[in-house]
Amino acid sequence: MHVDQTPLSRTVRDLEEQLGVTLLVRAPRRLKLTPAGSKLLEHARMLFTRLERIKRVVRETDARYRAPLRVGVADGMAQLRLSECFAGWRALAPDIPLEIAEMPAAELSGALRREEVDIGFSFGLPDDDAIAQEMAWDYPLVALLPPDHELATREVVQTSELLSFPMIACRLDRLPGLRRQMDAVRQNYAARPVIAAEARTLVGYVIRVAAGLGVGVADAGHMATLRRTDVVVVPLAEDIRIKTYVLHKHRRDGLPQMLQRFLAYARTLHQP
Structure with a gap:
């Protein structure tokens, strides 16, 4: 076990005191499990098997998880191009969930600053050094x-x-x-x-x-x-x-890959 005998023996005694039972019969040059020790070993093996299964499920879930693209739509927009934009993005990136939140223009800037949304659409916001505004279409x-x-x-x-x-x-x-x-x-x-x-x-x-x-x-x-x-x-x-604008927050450490991908897609929408 690559563990010194003294700390290992102390750990076993601590476990026996915690459980209030004797786990090992100690004889010269020999140790033997008591019935309580055998039962603990049986259930411990079951617990470790279950723990490995939990680890595997957690890793598989993480591999499938994709953070959603959170979009804030201001100004009560109902343009066909906006719907076409979202439908095109879902076809391009079906593995990325899309969350759409409607809000007044006055709230969109704050939501972008606090990173409550990743992308915004608006007819334009007052100039703000923290927010980038690019024309999406007209x-x-x-x-x-x-x-x-x-x-x-x-x-x-x-x-x-x-x-x-x-x-x-x-x-x-x-x-x-x-x-x-x-x-x-x-x-x-x-x-x-x-x-x-x-x-x-x-x-x-x-x-x-x-x-x-x-x-x-x-x-x-x-x-x-x-x-x-x-x-x-x-x-x-x-x-x-x-003009309709697509907005995002300037980030010192650069934009996440998902946002870069969406903005690259959005830039194609107003090209001839």
């Missing part, structure tokens, strides 16, 4: 009009003409990325845009347009998903795009 901007609006029968609408009417806007604190992109459009095409009302969500935005509170703009991806019959969608004469 959709053309379209006009949203109440059915009885004078521009609703047009095949194409000039952006400057659309923005001459009172508009619905997104609230900056709820949809910051979308608000900034739309503000940039208004600044480029309208001298003095009039904001008639503000919406907290994309659904609320469309509802206000349908109710006739103002005209609006949205990305074609969301309008293809919503398919509202109480809102008329008209293409804009100018090619203006609304």
Whole structure:
């Protein structure tokens, strides 16, 4: 056993004291198990066999385990490209579980910083040195009009003409990325845009347009998903795009391989 006799004998005596039984009959130059010692040996062998089985099961489970890719989706996104993105990733990496969490844009940045999610999708967050933002894809901007609006029968609408009417806007604190992109459009095409009302969500935005509170703009991806019959969608004469971004946290020790793999896949989504 490669153990000195003295500490081994002491260990056996300690075990006998703990169990309150005699395990060995000690005779000159000979040791013999008592009935209690034989029973302990029998069960000890069974325990070691079970322990080896447990070790094997644990190792096999670890070999099969894959940490999930945790994705945070902000801004109430319902774009077809987002669903296609997730479906394509699952086909590419079927062994990696996918967990999707919906949250306001204001919470996404914190969730990425705390590494509660690995990847985020948004129309854009305020500049943050800790968060990287890359364009994932874009959709053309379209006009949203109440059915009885004078521009609703047009095949194409000039952006400057659309923005001459009172508009619905997104609230900056709820949809910051979308608000900034739309503000940039208004600044480029309208001298003095009039904001008639503000919406907290994309659904609320469309509802206000349908109710006739103002005209609006949205990305074609969301309008293809919503398919509202109480809102008329008209293409804009100018090619203006609304961008969707994929976000992740900068990490000093580099990105895990799974994140690198997903980002490499995401970069292919907006390529021609």
